[in-house]
Amino acid sequence: MRYSPEASADIQKNLSLVSQELQDIWISLIYEVAPRLKNERAKEFLLQGVSRRLNIIQGCIRNIFRIFPIERTQLLNEEERADVAINLHAFLINIHGVPDNLAWAYLLERGINLAPKQVGLFNQRHTQPHLPQEVLAYLKSDGITKWHGEYAKNFRDALAHRIPPYIAPAVLTPEQEKRHRELGEQILVAAKAGNYNRAFKLTEEQEACGSICLAFSQSFSDKEACAPVILHPQIIVDARTVMQIITMMRPHL
Numbered sequence: 001m002r003y004s005p006e007a008s009a010d011i012q013k014n015l016s017l018v019s020q021e022l023q024d025i026w027i028s029l030i031y032e033v034a035p036r037l038k039n040e041r042a043k044e045f046l047l048q049g050v051s052r053r054l055n056i057i058q059g060c061i062r063n064i065f066r067i068f069p070i071e072r073t074q075l076l077n078e079e080e081r082a083d084v085a086i087n088l089h090a091f092l093i094n095i096h097g098v099p100d101n102l103a104w105a106y107l108l109e110r111g112i113n114l115a116p117k118q119v120g121l122f123n124q125r126h127t128q129p130h131l132p133q134e135v136l137a138y139l140k141s142d143g144i145t146k147w148h149g150e151y152a153k154n155f156r157d158a159l160a161h162r163i164p165p166y167i168a169p170a171v172l173t174p175e176q177e178k179r180h181r182e183l184g185e186q187i188l189v190a191a192k193a194g195n196y197n198r199a200f201k202l203t204e205e206q207e208a209c210g211s212i213c214l215a216f217s218q219s220f221s222d223k224e225a226c227a228p229v230i231l232h233p234q235i236i237v238d239a240r241t242v243m244q245i246i247t248m249m250r251p252h253l
Helices: 005-036 040-067 078-109 133-139 142-161 174-192 196-207 231-252
Strands: none
Touching: 005 040, 005 231, 040 078, 040 231, 078 142, 078 231, 133 142, 133 231, 142 231, 174 196
């Protein structure tokens, strides 16, 4: 698998833009929005919650694109896949956390007291009745509802409670999959015979099978799991979505 030249150019362009946009919105929250807040705990949720999460999101994007650049065709080794997964997990949990921190800041600034489990921009029963109509209309729009319900919350819940998202070692054609199984059987035979040099060489050949995987996945047996998602463009979409949510909330904080 690999991106087309057109897709690669588009991803690279948007990567540069989103990096600057994240920096700009971070500066705005720190120096423009936070000083206006009167409630100290609301200010903490903005400065130590939203703003800190934006820094982590920025760092995760940078690390993922460094370890796994869009032009890469060589398979990721186990250490590289683990590092991408670590950054992906941190990215997903903080993408999901930003809207919750915004809800805390908004409610605290207005002296609205809710139980912790009732706080969240997407909490329809408890938090949303207190939100401005403009924000509520945005959160209830088809695109944002689908992004949160079918994707962001799903991956967050899987990360915290079920099968964590991961990137497969490779994508195999039917022929490659057959060869992969044959090599696995040969490795076992060589290992049982004590021929470890042959087993090692066969393992190297097996690990080189297939092409690099561009998607991250959850469980293949969980009926509630999302379908595999293409990594690089989704990261950019997620960062932009979170910034849109911040932009919608910012005038009301």
